[in-house]
Amino acid sequence: MSSTNSIPMNSPARSRALLGDKVLLVAALISGVAAAVIGYFYYEPMLGMVGGLLLSAMAAGVYFTARGTLFSRLALTTLQVALVALHIQLAHGEVEYHFGVFVTMSLLLVYLDWAPVLLAAALYAVHHVLFDRLQAAGLGFYCLSEPDFARVLLHAGYVVIQTGLEIVLLVGMGRMAKEGGELAAMVASVNQADGIALDVSGLRVSSPLAQSLQSTLQRMQTVVASVQQSTAHIETASEEISRGHQELASRTEAAASNLEQTAASMEEINSTMKSSADSARTASQLAVANAEVAQRGGQVVGQVVATMEEINQSSRKIHDIIGTIDGIAFQT
Template sequence: MNLQNLRLTTKLWLSVLLIVLALVTVVGYTAYRTAEDRAQSAQVLHKLNSRIEASLRWAGLTQTNAARTQALMLSNDPVLEAGLKEAMADTTAQISKIQKTIEDDELTDDDRQQMKVIAANRKKMIEARTAAVKERSEGRPEQAAAIVKDSFQPAMQAYQQSQRDFVTLQEKSFLATEEEFAHRAQNLIYLTGAMMLLLVVGILVGAAWLIRSIRQPLDTANDLAAKIAQGDLSMAIDTSRSDEFGDLMKSLSSMNASLGTMVNQVRHSTDSIATASSEIAQGNNDLAQRTEQTSSNLQATASSMDHLTQTVQLSADNARQASSLAANASSVAERGGAVVRQVVSTMEEINDSSRKISDIIGVIDGIAFQTNILALNAAVEAARAGEQGRGFAVVASEVRSLAQRSAEAAKEIKMLINTSVTKVASGTQLVSDAGSTMNDIVQSVRKVADVIGEITAASGEQSSEISGINQSIGNLDQMTQQNAALVEQSAAAAESLRDQAEQLAQAVAVFKTDGQALSMAQRPPRDITPRAPSLGHKAAAAAPAPKKLAASVKPAAGKPTAPKPALGNNPAPAKAAAGAESDWETF
């Protein structure tokens, strides 16, 4: 069983149970040994005390018999002698019983040796007493007294001294036994102290092991938390333990994995944002360049339309001069009958040219109308497309096509008007030559003057329509200027988005996952600094947009449309934009 897999609660309870068990064992063993020693000492000391008491009683009985023997030796009363003898016999029997009891007891070698000495001395004393009593009984008191003095008393003294020596020996045994049991009790105290010391040492060792088993995983968890706080998510976390610290390590491992996943997601998101913002900014730059070129082309178109207006006005002036010349020529029309016919033919050709001019003006009028419609569509498409502006490129292409048709029509108008001027000059010369013959065709000349007046009126209408075209082109140029400003704002927003993506990437760069640091240096951004379009003399005049355009742009700024894929993922529109740009370059 691996102790590391035990729960912390189990370890603590197991430690407490082991300590309690050890204490119970030590206390129980000490109590058992103490009770056993007390019982054994009480038993042994009781035997020794009983033996001492028996020895003292034996000595007392011996002293009593010695006194009786002395009295018997000195008495002359037969009755007293008989009583003394009977008492001595009874005491002797008691002494023999006591001696037998002591000899049957558990004696040491010294005790048995001393008992042999006592038995020998008693035997001598009994023999001397028996001899003295016999001499006394036989009527020889002097001999009996001599035996008492010479044999009985020394034997009695030796007998009593051996008894006293036995008592002294028993007292020494009693004291030695007491000292032995006291020493055993002291040894038990020492043993108990040693066991308690070992128990304390074991408790300290167990506490140190328990503290180490708690502190080591806590230090490991603290180090892991510190590394996670420092951004290192690449370390491997051991989750093999099954205790509370194993649960803590598993939680730290889950947190580490979750943080690593989140950091990787943030890193991928910042990469995607940086790439998308770079491509958006690049697209805005391209759109700004195309808008700049469109504005330049519109300015060139406006300049061409100004020249066309001047030419039409010049044609109208020439037509008025032709009318004046026709009025002057009416006085000499009678002299140029034949020449007048040529003038009539010439004027018919001028009339045909005027009709063609009228048709061309109609085409220009239609173009102007379509230009207005397309300009409105361009504003709507620009508002819908937002930052992409793809629809505006298509509308701009159509505007370019209509502008080309307008230019071609203007060129044809110019050529026809030049032809009309030439023919009018020729007709004037013919009228001058045929002035003498024009009297009879005054009415015809007046009709010619009326036709020229119509030409003048048509030229005025053409000039008015061309002025409308110029105004439409001016409005379109103004909207182009505003689109350029919006493109600049979009480029600035894309640049700000890229900067924020870089800051976010730098914020997560401190984290390490799988041993690799998230570094922005590994993802250098493209140079997408937006270039402000130079719009020539119209840039300063970028006045507020028309109300319809402002209304369409404001909601787009307040509520952005759904994000579209990055420009790099859609090569087809990029190619279309490049084609449109090449078309503008050929305008």
């Protein structure tokens, strides 16, 4: 994880920076109280109280004025190193108080930043060498209970080893934290209040997992867009089918109406045909009757003709008689 003084607001990196500053502030306040207690037991009450109070107050001032920045990380680290150095000075270099060095180095892991760790290691190295030489010069400074440059170098070697291991851990942890932050940002970008937004092309990611997820989401967006387009086509086709169904229903109603009219006409035709059949039967009966009447009429005509023939014969006979009478009358 690289150190930077410009951390975006509401980012995971800023949250970690704020948490680290809070942890270092609490450590500084506890170390300030511890300095007063150590000074009391080692007959340096004024140095313990004043030094502890001054360094703790400075830590509080840094936290409340510049928390979450690179400056606050480095300043709080420097003040915590100074408090541990004060403990060693108050205890006249007793080795037990050197454990504060390793405690501080461990606390700095909370930042997931190599810069405070490297700064603390450098400050402790300078402190140990400088105070050991000042102690050897008899100037009233303490690193160990007695000057011993070889032991100081041994302590410094352990600090260097711990620093190297912590930096390696911090690089790996920082990479994972960055990856987690990028994934969290991607999830936040996808999970919108009004729905899910698969377009994450605007997010800048560098971790392999985040890049893989971004690529997957972009492919999903392409698929969803294709599905939406297909859905739109289906909706259009459905609307056309619905209109076709409506037209078909309208035509079916018209056909049904026509069928009803046709059925009614067929019934009328059937009724007419029945009536025609009845009329035909009646006409047939009348024709038979007429034929009988005609036959009887023919017989009557025949009889009339025979009668007329008889009348004709009678007329001739009468004519002959009249002629005979006329002849007789003429003769007389």
